[in-house]
């Protein structure tokens with residue numbers, strides 16, 4: 396057989412694309428300059444070098460070069476030579492993260508990855524270089540391990556002039572910043588914040604009372620309440636959303652939009668530098684920064700009589716040798732408002748949703764609350780909430796089934812290291828990993844019986860349990876793996892506001908359920924609420940329409 400006669404130009408292009416692919420294999424194309432060189436300068440140089448630079452050659456050869464490059468990338472990713480080849484997963488995920496970006500755009504990541512685990516098992520390859528784990532013994536090695544840093548998902552938080560605590564990858568730098576947060580969110584500060592929380596809750600109760608027996612979207616009112624509180628807690632400024640009955644500073648929708656867009660972009664973080672070139676991308680990425688700037692300026696101008704989170708983030712007490720940078724404080728202030736209001740509002744709304752779906756649980760909880768809190772004024776006595784174990788059981792159960800951060804939190808095995816054993820699985824350097832929260836917290840191996848059902852009793856410590864079906868089971872028949880429950884994440888990079896969140900959750904639920912009987916609005920399909928939830932790293936919620944009837948005190 397005669398040897399294949401390949402045109403010399405095609406041969407040069409083939410060889411060049413092979414070399415460029417080697418470069419792509421090692422480094423993500425995350426710099427526009429590098430991509431420009433690899434995608435245009437390199438093939439042009441090849442044509443010049445092989446003396447075949449002409450308009451015809453250029454228009455044919457360059458697209459050929461791109462096609463070959465793409466083909467090599469794809470073939471390698473699905474080939475047995477890829478370091479993650481032994482891990483199962485759908486072809487679309489192995490080929491590119493663009494598929495997950497599409498799933499993210501639909502807000503379906505939590506359900507999608509759960510179905511992947513049901514199909515492929517405990518470890519699934521969800522991206523060319525990404526693994527999802529569904530095993531409780533792998534939560535800690537992923538999330539509480541200084542050898543694993545936050546993955547490229549968090550790159551978006553490190554755009555110029557932004558350096559929020561949740562985007563810091565370096566453990567030492569992160570620990571220094573968390574010191575400021577820890578002072579501002581300590582248990583003793585929680586007591587101080589309770590006062591401003593109660594002011595906000597009374598404002599909410601007043602407004603709800605005015606709207607008794609009409610249909611309201613409680614989800615929206617809870618967003619107003621939580622955002623007002625974060626404003627008070629962080630900058631000693633209320634946005635007065637509850638009093639005005641709408642998002643008076645136009646902050647909620649922009650934050651939701653940025654979170655939604657960021658969650659898509661963060662699937663393919665190499666795209667970030669390109670977005671910064673586009674006016675739209677720049678605008679979206681900088682919007683939050685501008686929102687926070689105003690609050691910081693106002694807080695600096697007015698000062699404050701009581702200590703707030705800003706006081707600690709700015710280290711106004713002078714604990715630190717080096718004063719924090721104002722831009723960092725600004726970023727963290729925005730993070731507090733974004734991370735603190737929406738998550739809490741989601742957790743309370745989700746809990747109310749489950750209570751509406753399970754009226755017997757709601758009645759029981761209301762009875763407990765009304766026994767302990769005789770009137771609205773007592774709601775401020777936060778210490779009494781410890782007398783309500785069933786309330787905590789309902790909150791835990793809601794955070795188990797629908798944690799506000801649904802999917803989990805990406806970490807990366809050191810790209811310059813030698814890889815890492817996660818359980819019995821060797822994970823190569825540079826691999827992104829996460830423990831899939833939505834799957835793990837619904838796994839029958841860890842929560843049984845009825846892992847997918849809202850059944851708060853599982854959190855109570857008793858000898859026998861009555862299931863919603865009426866059947867009785869003994870303690871031995873119950874599986875409750877507290878180490879598979881991590882809605883606030885764990886470790887040094889876990890939620891900085893956990894104490895405050897729990898304070899808010901308990902107090903808000905006590906206040907609403909004590910003062911009102913709540914039911915789904917007439918004609919409103921309750922299941923639609925859960926179906927409409929979107930996983931965008933945190934949760935985007937639709938409305939939860941209810942009617943409230945005040946109870947006599």
Ligand code: HEM
Pocket residue numbers: 560561562573580730731734735736738739742798799800804882883884887888889890891892893895896
């Ligand atoms: C029910 C309510 C809440 C839930 C479920 C929740 C959950 C979480 C989770 C899972 C993380 C880790 C995210 C990641 O690794 O990407 C986190 C981080 C964080 N949360 Fe919360 N959170 C809640 C409320 C709050 C509140 C009220 C605040 C503010 C006072 C807050 C402030 C933060 C901050 C600053 C971080 C970043 C911590 C770091 O990276 O060091 N959270 N939260």
